Amino acid sequence: MEAKVEDRPAARVETPAVPKESGDAAPAALGELKMKAKDVNLWYGQKQALFDVNLEIFDQSVTALIGPSGCGKSTFLRCLNRMNDVIDICRVEGDIRLEGQDIYAPQVDPVQLRARVGMVFQKPNPFPKSIYENVAYAPRLHGLCANKTELDEVVETSLIKAGLWEEVKDRLDQPGTGLSGGQQQRLCIARAISVNPEVLLMDEPCSALDPIATATIETLIDELKENLCIAIVTHSMQQAARVSQRTAFFHLGKLVEVDETSTIFTNPTDQRTQDYVTGRFG
Amino acid sequence: MTDQTASLASFTSEAATKKLRKRHRAERRFQMYGIAAILFALAFLVFLFASIFSQGWTAFLQTSIKLPVDFSQEVINPSGNPDAEDEIFQANYVKLAREALYKQLGVDPNDRKARRAANELLSRGVDVQLRDMVLRDPSIIGTTEDVWLLASDNADALMKGSIDRETPSERRQVSDEQIAWIDQLVDAGNMKKRFNTGLFVNGASSNPETAGLGVALIGSFFMMLTVVLLAVPLGVCAALYLEEYAPKGKIADTIEVNINNLAAVPSIVFGLLGLAVFINFFGLPRSASLVGGLVLTLMTLPTIIITTRAAIRAVPPSIREAALGVGASKMQLIGHHVLPLSLPGILTGTIIGLVQALGETAPLLMIGMVAFVVDYPTTPLEPATGLPVQIYMWASSAERGFVERTAGATMVLLAFLIVMNSLAVYLRNRFERKW
Numbered sequence: 001m002e003a004k005v006e007d008r009p010a011a012r013v014e015t016p017a018v019p020k021e022s023g024d025a026a027p028a029a030l031g032e033l034k035m036k037a038k039d040v041n042l043w044y045g046q047k048q049a050l051f052d053v054n055l056e057i058f059d060q061s062v063t064a065l066i067g068p069s070g071c072g073k074s075t076f077l078r079c080l081n082r083m084n085d086v087i088d089i090c091r092v093e094g095d096i097r098l099e100g101q102d103i104y105a106p107q108v109d110p111v112q113l114r115a116r117v118g119m120v121f122q123k124p125n126p127f128p129k130s131i132y133e134n135v136a137y138a139p140r141l142h143g144l145c146a147n148k149t150e151l152d153e154v155v156e157t158s159l160i161k162a163g164l165w166e167e168v169k170d171r172l173d174q175p176g177t178g179l180s181g182g183q184q185q186r187l188c189i190a191r192a193i194s195v196n197p198e199v200l201l202m203d204e205p206c207s208a209l210d211p212i213a214t215a216t217i218e219t220l221i222d223e224l225k226e227n228l229c230i231a232i233v234t235h236s237m238q239q240a241a242r243v244s245q246r247t248a249f250f251h252l253g254k255l256v257e258v259d260e261t262s263t264i265f266t267n268p269t270d271q272r273t274q275d276y277v278t279g280r281f282g
Numbered sequence: 283m284t285d286q287t288a289s290l291a292s293f294t295s296e297a298a299t300k301k302l303r304k305r306h307r308a309e310r311r312f313q314m315y316g317i318a319a320i321l322f323a324l325a326f327l328v329f330l331f332a333s334i335f336s337q338g339w340t341a342f343l344q345t346s347i348k349l350p351v352d353f354s355q356e357v358i359n360p361s362g363n364p365d366a367e368d369e370i371f372q373a374n375y376v377k378l379a380r381e382a383l384y385k386q387l388g389v390d391p392n393d394r395k396a397r398r399a400a401n402e403l404l405s406r407g408v409d410v411q412l413r414d415m416v417l418r419d420p421s422i423i424g425t426t427e428d429v430w431l432l433a434s435d436n437a438d439a440l441m442k443g444s445i446d447r448e449t450p451s452e453r454r455q456v457s458d459e460q461i462a463w464i465d466q467l468v469d470a471g472n473m474k475k476r477f478n479t480g481l482f483v484n485g486a487s488s489n490p491e492t493a494g495l496g497v498a499l500i501g502s503f504f505m506m507l508t509v510v511l512l513a514v515p516l517g518v519c520a521a522l523y524l525e526e527y528a529p530k531g532k533i534a535d536t537i538e539v540n541i542n543n544l545a546a547v548p549s550i551v552f553g554l555l556g557l558a559v560f561i562n563f564f565g566l567p568r569s570a571s572l573v574g575g576l577v578l579t580l581m582t583l584p585t586i587i588i589t590t591r592a593a594i595r596a597v598p599p600s601i602r603e604a605a606l607g608v609g610a611s612k613m614q615l616i617g618h619h620v621l622p623l624s625l626p627g628i629l630t631g632t633i634i635g636l637v638q639a640l641g642e643t644a645p646l647l648m649i650g651m652v653a654f655v656v657d658y659p660t661t662p663l664e665p666a667t668g669l670p671v672q673i674y675m676w677a678s679s680a681e682r683g684f685v686e687r688t689a690g691a692t693m694v695l696l697a698f699l700i701v702m703n704s705l706a707v708y709l710r711n712r713f714e715r716k717w
Contacts, residue, residue, distance in 0.1 A: 086606060088530050115609035125600035127619065137618075138608035191608060 030245060031059030034199060034229040035080060035117075040094035042075060042084070049075050053094070053255045055248055057199070059229040062221060064244035064261065066237060068281065071250040073233045077201050080231065081117035082110040098199070115142055118197035122204040124184035126176035126191070131168050134176040134187055135159060138195045154194055162190035163220050182213025189220065193228075200224065202232040206239065218243050237277055241265055249273045334689050334696070341690025344478035344491060345433040345441045347403065347467060349382040351412065352426045358416060359423055370416060375409040379431055386472065387463050399459055405432035407492035430476065432491050435683040437464060441475060444682060481690060485656040486667070486675075490683025493676070495691055497655045501571045501666030502640060508575025508662065509582055509639050514632055516579075517586030524587070525594045526616060545584035552581045553648025561649060568650040569665035577645045582635040589631025593624035626713040633706035637699050643670040669695045 035057040042050035050072045057063045057080075065073040075084070082103060084090045096103050103113055115138070126134050135155045145151040155172070159165040164186045168179070176187050185205055192200060202221070206214040221230060221243050234240050240247050241261060248258035249272070257264065257273045268274045275281055292298055358373040359366065380401055384391055389400045408431045416423060436455050439445045441464070451458050467473035484494025528534045556577035560566045566573050597620050605615045621628075646652065652671050659666040667675070673695065676688040 081607070083603070083606065086602075111609050111611045113609075114607060119603075119607035121600065121603055121607065123600055125598075125604040127601065127604060128623070138610075141608065141610055141614060188604070191604075195608065 030061045031229065033057075034059040034099065035231075036095075036097045037076070037079070038095040038097075040076065040079060040092065040096060042072075042079065042093070043091045044087070045089040049253050050079075051254045053250075055255055055258060057229060057231050058246070059198075060225060060227070061245040062225050062230045062232060062243050064240035064247045065231065065233045065250060066235075066240050066247060066276070067250035067256075068276065069235075072253040073248075073250045074203050076250070076255075077203055077231060077233050078119075080199070080201055081114045081119055083114070083119065085110050115195050116197055117199040117201060118192035118195070120185070120188050120192050120200065120202045120205045123208050124181055124188055126179070126184050126187050128175065128177055130173045131159075131176045131179070131187060132172040135190050135194050138191060142195055144195060158190040158194040159187075161193055161224065162186045163216065163223075164190055180213070182209050182216060185209060185213070185217060186220065189217075189224075193224070197228070199229045199231065202230065204233050204235060207235060214239070237265070249276060251276070334692050337686055338689025338691075338693045340442045340444075341481060341686040341693075342478050343442070343475040344480060345438040345473065346430040346476050347383070347433050347437075348428055348430050348472040349379065349386055350426050351378050351382045351429045351431075353378065353412075353416065353422050353424060355424045364420055370420070371413065373413070373416075375412040375416075378412060379404055379408045387466065396459070399457060400463065403434055403437050403460060403463060405434050405491045406489050407432055407487065410492070432480075433473065435490050435681055436460075437473075438491055439682050440464060441468075441473075442686075444686075481687070482694075485658065486654045487656070490679070490681045490687055493684070493687060495669065495672055495694060497658060498667045498669045498672035498691075500658055501574070501651065501655075502668045504571035504659070504662040504666065505575040505578055505668060506636060506640060508572060509579050509636060510632075512576070512579040513582045513586055513635065517583050517632075517635075518590050518628060520583075521587045521590035521594060522616060522620075525591050526612065526620070541584050541587055545588060548644075549581055549642050550644040550648060552577050553645030555580065556645060556649045567663055567665070569653045569655070569667075570663045571651070571659060571666040571668070572662035573649050574646050574651050574666075574668060575662065577649060578639040578642060581642065581645065582639045585635040585638060586628075586631055589634065590624070590628045593627025593631065594620055596627060597623045626710040629709045629713065630706045633702055633709070637702050637706075640698060640702070641670055641695065643668075643674055646671050647674075669698070 033056055037053055037055045040050055040053040041048065053072075053076055055063075055076070065077060067073050078084045079092055079096060080103075084092060092104065098113070098117065102108070103117075127137065129137070132155055135158050136151050139145050139151060139154050145154055156165060156169075159168065164183060167183060168174075168187075176184065179187060185208075189200075189205075206217050209217065218239065221232065224230060232240075232243065244261045246258065247261045247264040249256045249264060249268075249270075251272050257268055257270045259268075264273060265277050268277065355362070357378055358375075359370055361369055363369075380397075381391075383389075383400055383404060384397065387400055389396045391397065411431060412429070415429070433441070436445065437460070440447070440456050440461065445454065445456055447454075447461065456464075464473060480492060480494050482494060482499065483496045484492055485497040487493040524534065524537065528537075556573055560573045560576055561568055566576075601619050601623065602615060605619050610618065646668050651665075651667055652675060653665050653667060655665050655667055669691065673688055673691045676684045676691060
């Protein structure tokens with residue numbers, strides 16, 4: 001497991017040398033193609049929840065997944081790091097690739113995959129441990145740090161990146177659950193980025209937060225995307241418009257339309273997208 | 283608009299007020315039923331405790347007589363050889379005690395009738411008491427020492443008031459002469475009730491004054507040890523597998539139903555199973571506390587599995603997602619988060635299972651733990667009894683002294699149960715984490 005984790009930075013260093021395949025299709029603001037889902041179908045028992053979803057997610061950018069409740073956007077997001085595996089009755093078909101590698105291939109270990117594709121959940125869910133332990137948990141789990149000094153460094157950097165360091169540096173030993181909701185969510189982000197994931201999935205990260213905490217998180221997302229590929233599920237179209245470069249609109253388990261955010265909100269091709277973004281339903 | 287005004291008015295109308303009063307009365311009545319039920323249960327509990335305590339507290343006191351015993355060399359060790367253990371072991375210690383008593387009471391040693399009457403004041407267990415003293419410290423041979431010797435069951439009963447002095451002497455088990463002697467000894471401060479350590483250390487005996495819970499306590503301890511060592515790991519592992527790994531489906535459902543059924547199986551059936559499997563098939567010794575422990579383990583397992591599963595299910599799914607989301611494996615998730623968070627529930631369930639096992643009697647009767655065991659068992663393979671079985675045996679004995687001992691032993695058992703239950707509450711509060 002350790003060897004695999006250590007391979008990663010090397011793989012990432014190589015990437016600039018590879019010519020951008022999608023350079024023509026995607027605007028210059030986007031990084032190279034990171035994840036690609038092809039013909040993804042998903043069933044919960046007998047009920048089909050996703051129908052032939054095809055979506056590309058690009059590095060160094062934010063892809064927003066929007067759509068009315070129950071449209072399958074969260075379900076799709078959870079396919080990207082195989083979090084659906086833990087649901088017994090859930091069955092996924094299709095092809096999802098991370099940097100060209102099929103993540104549902106039998107030789108792929110979902111545990112390692114989740115270290116590369118981190119996740120932040122709807123409700124802030126820090127462990128009932130200290131702030132320090134919350135962030136140090138994943139690096140320790142994957143054996144990323146040789147000693148305490150390195151671990152301290154990782155914890156500090158992660159908290160700085162998550163914009164929480166100044167607020168908690170004097171009370172790292174206090175329980176993470178004692179923080180405010182917005183701080184807890186940033187702690188969860190710090191925890192997710194502590195292992196340097198390549199992709200960060202965010203499942204409605206601001207839906208439980210007040211507007212000020214939401215603004216902080218949105219600024220944070222903007223900063224994080226410089227080095228990360230981010231996919232965010234959101235109910236707020238304003239949020240999608242503010243933070244994302246590309247937006248995908250889901251409806252009834254189908255991906256209706258995906259394009260640059262500005263295009264989706266100003267000049268969508270599909271009538272359903274038009275109706276949704278203008279607030280006619282959803 | 284008019285409709286609304288009408289409906290608002292109807293809230294203040296005569297009929298509405300009446301209806302409101304009726305509803306309030308109904309609610310008060312409903313509460314009263316609950317309070318009545320609680321009072322009823324409490325009354326029974328108070329009655330139970332009162333009856334046990336009033337009967338049992340005297341068991342913790344035991345009448346003793348202080349006598350200057352002459353450890354005469356010629357009775358104990360006539361050969362003069364200090365290594366003659368058999369001689370010292372078989373010496374006539376009763377004679378020593380009785381002679382000291384005759385001297386103290388001024389009984390004529392030649393009056394056989396008076397001698398016999400005086401003998402009845404002393405317990406038949408005094409020989410063991412004196413012998414143990416000599417074996418412990420042989421240097422007392424040849425000296426005279428004041429020794430507190432156990433009084434007989436009848437003398438004890440008279441001291442405690444359970445034999446009434448007003449009863450006509452022909453129907454009284456203690457004669458007038460004996461009462462006079464007892465009064466004489468009490469007045470001189472040579473006979474009184476002292477704390478009954480024998481109740482906790484002695485083994486089985488047919489004399490109530492020398493019978494104790496020692497063997498039962500050790501047997502119960504060995505059984506609880508077996509249950510803790512076997513039932514807890516087995517139960518927690520089974521619960522973890524069923525809850526975290528087992529594929530949901532027909533098989534899992536069948537297992538779940540069967541575990542729930544197992545928890546409802548009468549305990550005597552487990553005793554029969556233990557008799558058939560552990561004793562007849564595996565050839566383990568009868569009356570051994572190991573077999574008792576194994577049977578109680580089988581009985582406790584379902585309780586532990588069910589409570590542990592409930593505790594595991596109570597771990598919030600968000601914590602599971604968080605751990606899986608940062609790349610924890612299933613085992614790491616369980617070890618780092620699920621177990622620590624469900625620990626209070628598991629501990630509580632375990633202790634409740636243990637309490638249940640500690641008070642269980644029926645299965646032990648089936649595997650022969652209802653036995654007359656005098657010597658302490660040193661290993662779980664030796665014959666022993668358990669606390670509840672000891673209560674059962676004493677309850678079926680006729681002597682007056684066993685009545686109070688039955689209640690006394692019940693108090694000891696209840697004390698253990700209460701302590702263990704309090705421990706469960708304490709541990710639950712101590713380890714409970716808020717999130």
